[in-house]
Amino acid sequence: MEADRRHPVMARMMTPIRSYIANGTDTLYHEAQLDPALDYILQVQRGDDLFFSAVVYAQDEDGLSYMVGHLIDEDMVFEQAQGRQLARIHIGANRAQNAANWIELGGRNPFVLTRQYFPEPVTAVDAGKYRPATMNIAATAEQPAPAVFTAEQLCAGLDRIIAFLDESLDSALGISTFVSLNMIAFEREGSSPTRIGADGQLITDGSYDEHSPEELAEMVDSKVIANNLPGPGIGYMGAMYTLADDEAILIEGKQVACRYWSAQILTRFLEAGDYRHFPVAINDRQVDFDDDGSFRIYASAKDPGVRNWMSTQGYRRGQIVVRSLLAQEDFEPALSVVKIADIPDRDRRSAT
Numbered sequence: 001m002e003a004d005r006r007h008p009v010m011a012r013m014m015t016p017i018r019s020y021i022a023n024g025t026d027t028l029y030h031e032a033q034l035d036p037a038l039d040y041i042l043q044v045q046r047g048d049d050l051f052f053s054a055v056v057y058a059q060d061e062d063g064l065s066y067m068v069g070h071l072i073d074e075d076m077v078f079e080q081a082q083g084r085q086l087a088r089i090h091i092g093a094n095r096a097q098n099a100a101n102w103i104e105l106g107g108r109n110p111f112v113l114t115r116q117y118f119p120e121p122v123t124a125v126d127a128g129k130y131r132p133a134t135m136n137i138a139a140t141a142e143q144p145a146p147a148v149f150t151a152e153q154l155c156a157g158l159d160r161i162i163a164f165l166d167e168s169l170d171s172a173l174g175i176s177t178f179v180s181l182n183m184i185a186f187e188r189e190g191s192s193p194t195r196i197g198a199d200g201q202l203i204t205d206g207s208y209d210e211h212s213p214e215e216l217a218e219m220v221d222s223k224v225i226a227n228n229l230p231g232p233g234i235g236y237m238g239a240m241y242t243l244a245d246d247e248a249i250l251i252e253g254k255q256v257a258c259r260y261w262s263a264q265i266l267t268r269f270l271e272a273g274d275y276r277h278f279p280v281a282i283n284d285r286q287v288d289f290d291d292d293g294s295f296r297i298y299a300s301a302k303d304p305g306v307r308n309w310m311s312t313q314g315y316r317r318g319q320i321v322v323r324s325l326l327a328q329e330d331f332e333p334a335l336s337v338v339k340i341a342d343i344p345d346r347d348r349r350s351a352t
Contacts, residue, residue, distance in 0.1 A: 001157035006143040008032035010135040025275040028116040039092035039140045046085040047131035049116040058107020069104030070232045119285045121275045182239040186337045238321035248300035253333025255293040261324040278311040304340045
């Protein structure tokens with residue numbers, strides 16, 4: 001409500017009790033609102049993350065969000081200081097002379113969003129097990145101190161909150177409805193997960209049962225995908241599920257070369273599960289693989305004693321998302337629902 005684009009602050013967006021449209025359990029998100037007429041320096045002292053990115057998003061004249069520019073860690077120029085990586089990122093309409101790192105700035109209501117992925121949920125970061133990045137952002141030209149906060153500014157801020165809530169709700173419900181076209185349930189076959197590519201574009205490959213790619217493209221408002229703020233180098237796939245007490249979701253596939261991947265249970269409104277108290281996600285650092293790199297992950301209300309388990313928190317209906325970072329080939333594990341009694345012994349923890 002009180003964001004000052006002349007004096008931005010890198011503020012944490014999501015926390016264990018604040019979710020936004022399928023946020024990752026292992027990811028720290030920070031954002032700052034920017035003025036397209038100004039130039040900024042974002043200083044980053046990198047922590048213990050597996051992946052770091054900074055993206056400038058903005059809106060076009062129709063209110064559609066898009067990526068103006070971005071940098072991921074492998075494309076950044078870092079300096080070394082006391083065992084830490086340091087980067088200065090220039091954010092502006094044009095690249096400053098001698099700027100080692102630059103992200104373009106433009107569009108309406110722009111903001112910069114950073115992502116830091118870790119080997120465990122961010123509760124481990126909060127507990128001090130991993131160091132987060134230290135970040136600071138400021139305009140390159142000195143800006144006057146803010147004036148006294150007025151009633152008009154308060155009203156404008158409240159209007160921005162209402163607009164944000166409306167956009168967020170529309171996007172979450174829209175993409176939830178679209179994902180629900182692809183339902184996994186016991187004895188249901190042929191459904192293809194909804195997929196969003198690393199470029200943030202919806203993938204319609206003709207593998208849906210009831211609708212052609214053209215029909216699917218017409219069903220979904222472009223804002224549904226764009227306003228979900230897809231990130232560079234991140235691929236997504238997911239589906240809706242229905243589950244009985246004696247059933248489990250099965251995610252099975254084979255490891256691929258990538259920076260990171262994870263599977264995560266969401267509510268039917270794309271809300272991240274309660275990862276403070278339940279193992280609602282699992283990543284490739286935590287998965288117990290077979291010798292050939294294959295894996296099987298089960299998700300159910302209670303732990304059936306398997307090697308790789310996620311909790312649904314008892315939700316009979318919800319969503320599942322699989323995200324991958326910088327995958328060198330398509331990562332598309334199969335999703336299905338099985339009876340817990342039918343889980344083979346090789347996947348149970350007692351198996352040798």
